Amino acid sequence: xxxxGIKITFWRVVFVVIMVLxxxxxxxxxxxxxxxxxxxxxxxxxxxxxGFDCLCGIMLAAGGFVVTGAVYIFHVERLHxxxxxxxxxxxLGYVLFIVGLLFDLGRPxxxxxxxxxxxxxxxxxEVGMCVMTYTTVLFFEFLPNVLExxxxxxxxxxxxxxxxxxxxxxxxxxxxxxxxxxxxxxIVPEKMNPFWATPALPFFFFLSAIACGLAMTIFESTLSxxxxxxxxxxxxxxxxxxxxxxxxxxxxxxxxxxxxxxGIVKSIFQPSYEAYFLWAELAMAFAIPLFILSFKAARKSxxxxxxxxxxxxxxxxxxxxNVAMTSMETWIGHHYLPKWTEVSITLMICAMGFFCFxxxxxxxxxxxxxxxxxxEPAPLIPIAEQTLVH
Amino acid sequence: MSKAILYDATLCIxxxxxxxxxxxxxxxxxxxxIAGETLQSEHKYTVVLTQNDRYMRRLCQHCNEPACAxxxxxxAFHKTKEGPxxxxxxxxIGCRYCMLACAFSQPKYQWGKLNPRVTKCIMCxxxxxxxxxxxxxxxxxxxATKFGERDxxxxxxxxxxxxxxxxxxxxxxxxxxxxxxxxFLLSPVPFEDYGLPKLAKIGDKPLPEYTGRVMELMPDxxxxxxxxxxxxxxxxxxxxxxxxxxxxxxxxRGEK
Numbered sequence: 001x002x003x004x005g006i007k008i009t010f011w012r013v014v015f016v017v018i019m020v021l022x023x024x025x026x027x028x029x030x031x032x033x034x035x036x037x038x039x040x041x042x043x044x045x046x047x048x049x050x051g052f053d054c055l056c057g058i059m060l061a062a063g064g065f066v067v068t069g070a071v072y073i074f075h076v077e078r079l080h081x082x083x084x085x086x087x088x089x090x091x092l093g094y095v096l097f098i099v100g101l102l103f104d105l106g107r108p109x110x111x112x113x114x115x116x117x118x119x120x121x122x123x124x125x126e127v128g129m130c131v132m133t134y135t136t137v138l139f140f141e142f143l144p145n146v147l148e149x150x151x152x153x154x155x156x157x158x159x160x161x162x163x164x165x166x167x168x169x170x171x172x173x174x175x176x177x178x179x180x181x182x183x184x185x186x187i188v189p190e191k192m193n194p195f196w197a198t199p200a201l202p203f204f205f206f207l208s209a210i211a212c213g214l215a216m217t218i219f220e221s222t223l224s225x226x227x228x229x230x231x232x233x234x235x236x237x238x239x240x241x242x243x244x245x246x247x248x249x250x251x252x253x254x255x256x257x258x259x260x261x262x263g264i265v266k267s268i269f270q271p272s273y274e275a276y277f278l279w280a281e282l283a284m285a286f287a288i289p290l291f292i293l294s295f296k297a298a299r300k301s302x303x304x305x306x307x308x309x310x311x312x313x314x315x316x317x318x319x320x321x322n323v324a325m326t327s328m329e330t331w332i333g334h335h336y337l338p339k340w341t342e343v344s345i346t347l348m349i350c351a352m353g354f355f356c357f358x359x360x361x362x363x364x365x366x367x368x369x370x371x372x373x374x375x376e377p378a379p380l381i382p383i384a385e386q387t388l389v390h
Numbered sequence: 391m392s393k394a395i396l397y398d399a400t401l402c403i404x405x406x407x408x409x410x411x412x413x414x415x416x417x418x419x420x421x422x423x424i425a426g427e428t429l430q431s432e433h434k435y436t437v438v439l440t441q442n443d444r445y446m447r448r449l450c451q452h453c454n455e456p457a458c459a460x461x462x463x464x465x466a467f468h469k470t471k472e473g474p475x476x477x478x479x480x481x482x483i484g485c486r487y488c489m490l491a492c493a494f495s496q497p498k499y500q501w502g503k504l505n506p507r508v509t510k511c512i513m514c515x516x517x518x519x520x521x522x523x524x525x526x527x528x529x530x531x532x533x534a535t536k537f538g539e540r541d542x543x544x545x546x547x548x549x550x551x552x553x554x555x556x557x558x559x560x561x562x563x564x565x566x567x568x569x570x571x572x573x574f575l576l577s578p579v580p581f582e583d584y585g586l587p588k589l590a591k592i593g594d595k596p597l598p599e600y601t602g603r604v605m606e607l608m609p610d611x612x613x614x615x616x617x618x619x620x621x622x623x624x625x626x627x628x629x630x631x632x633x634x635x636x637x638x639x640x641x642x643r644g645e646k
Binding site: 030031032033034035036040041042043045046069072073074075104105106107108110111113114116117118119120121122123124125126128164167168171172175176180183184186187188189190191199202 | 460463465482493597601604608611612
């Protein structure tokens with residue numbers, strides 16, 4: 001169907017509906033305040049926006065540092081073809097995190113105070129500084145795409161020169177803030193359910209970021225290969241699936257060790273409100289993907305890899321929501337469910353992410369790398385042009 | 391010297407004069423409806439709770455090492471040397487981490503305002519600095535809320551416990567909780583009946599230590615990790631370079 005020259009598709013309609021609802025909620029947020037737009041209150045000062053937009057958003061954008069690290073630091077050249085799209089995902093993820101923060105902060109117009117009134121004891125301060133710096137780093141990692149588009153080759157050379165430094169800085173900053181998102185909750189051990197209240201929280205947050213970075217890369221490569229009709233790099237996906245399999249085992253074993261150490265293994269098997277959420281988390285984050293990925297044939301099948309990575313993502317999203325919300329509900333004595341306006345803003349931010357991703361893919365040479373290297377037979381490109389591309 | 395507040399539930403008659411005085415001091419509205427509210431909120435910094443004709447006051451505990459001050463990314467809270475934990479609204483960016491971190495759930499938020507602030511009892515810092523008691527202590531007709539030197543009040547609380555065995559449960563709430571506070575509570579019934587967290591639950595260690603242990607590692611961790619990453623980069627880069635040169639040499643020699 002076409003109206004006024006614009007093709008109407010299902011996803012475009014969904015996008016418009018989400019944007020309209022989201023804009024309405026934005027209006028409520030900035031004209032009536034946080035109380036009117038969300039179900040947050042004095043009992044639940046942190047809701048969906050911190051739990052999902054911030055904690056999960058940053059985790060899902062971790063593919064950037066995982067893949068660039070593998071390619072540039074460890075020289076895993078086979079992954080080179082997905083560097084650009086993961087850097088794009090990471091850059092968008094961090095920018096949207098900041099957008100989400102502008103909704104969640106009570107006084108977003110004072111966000112710059114972070115740079116003036118520094119409290120070095122605060123984990124939140126550390127996260128804020130790292131995210132700010134890392135977003136800048138990602139901007140420079142992403143910049144060559146834009147420069148290439150406009151044939152500005154001199155600045156590309158400058159960026160390429162500092163690329164190793166950018167990559168190392170990116171990994172360093174990611175290690176710090178990915179783990180520190182877990183450290184945020186170290187100060188409230190008394191409020192949290194023992195399932196999640198572990199001093200090892202920073203380690204688990206860092207490791208789950210790596211797992212989700214890999215899972216998101218598989219997920220996003222599969223989706224964009226369908227949406228933009230690019231050839232799927234099967235061997236690359238298989239490799240990522242193998243890495244994900246190993247990382248998930250490491251996390252699973254450490255989780256078990258943590259539960260044994262703290263002597264709460266028994267309570268895991270006793271049904272309780274928290275236990276149900278824990279079971280959901282463990283099933284999606286570990287049981288399902290580990291089962292699927294244990295088969296060699298499954299690691300070679302894009303569909304199976306897609307399912308395993310989706311399950312991993314959902315599992316760790318559940319994990320972070322559990323840490324931020326479920327674990328504290330008993331202490332607080334109330335349940336928290338986000339209001340629809342809260343959800344609509346989260347959806348709007350996600351939709352903006354998808355939209356910007358497809359814009360970037362359509363107008364910037366995100367997938368060009370692999371086209372020139374893999375799909376077009378090399379002799380057909382004149383030498384002069386070849387040097388331009390690289 | 392550091393000041394403190396001692397509240398003795400056995401002396402309290404539940405007149406709520408302290409609530410009214412607090413509202414007046416902090417320029418908050420106060421009427422019968424607000425007096426009837428049993429929850430602390432942005433317009434009620436302190437509350438007198440009633441249970442079977444027994445009373446308990448809730449207010450900020452003014453921890454010696456406050457979690458709110460330690461977690462605030464912009465340092466909007468700080469513990470003054472006189473004892474009060476005060477809040478600087480200008481610095482605040484509204485992240486509400488203080489509300490999450492406080493073991494006593496004291497910071498409250500102006501959810502309905504467009505430029506909201508965190509609210510809590512700040513122990514009348516202006517009055518305290520001027521050598522006057524807090525508004526609530528001054529208003530209390532029975533001496534249930536008493537303001538004074540921290541050390542003196544601890545001694546007095548211990549005295550009361552010793553001289554009236556059986557009247558109180560044998561505990562000064564706030565003496566050791568989360569490393570000690572500047573508000574002490576005495577009660578004939580367990581404190582958790584009024585929603586105060588048990589010592590066994592929150593512990594006697596200052597809460598900032600839990601995150602401090604991790605934050606302390608940063609100055610060592612950052613250069614070490616950067617060095618490792620740089621090292622690995624150098625090694626793997628060098629290997630790639632060598633492999634390339636060797637391949638070129640082989641090509642020059644005409645080998646396959």
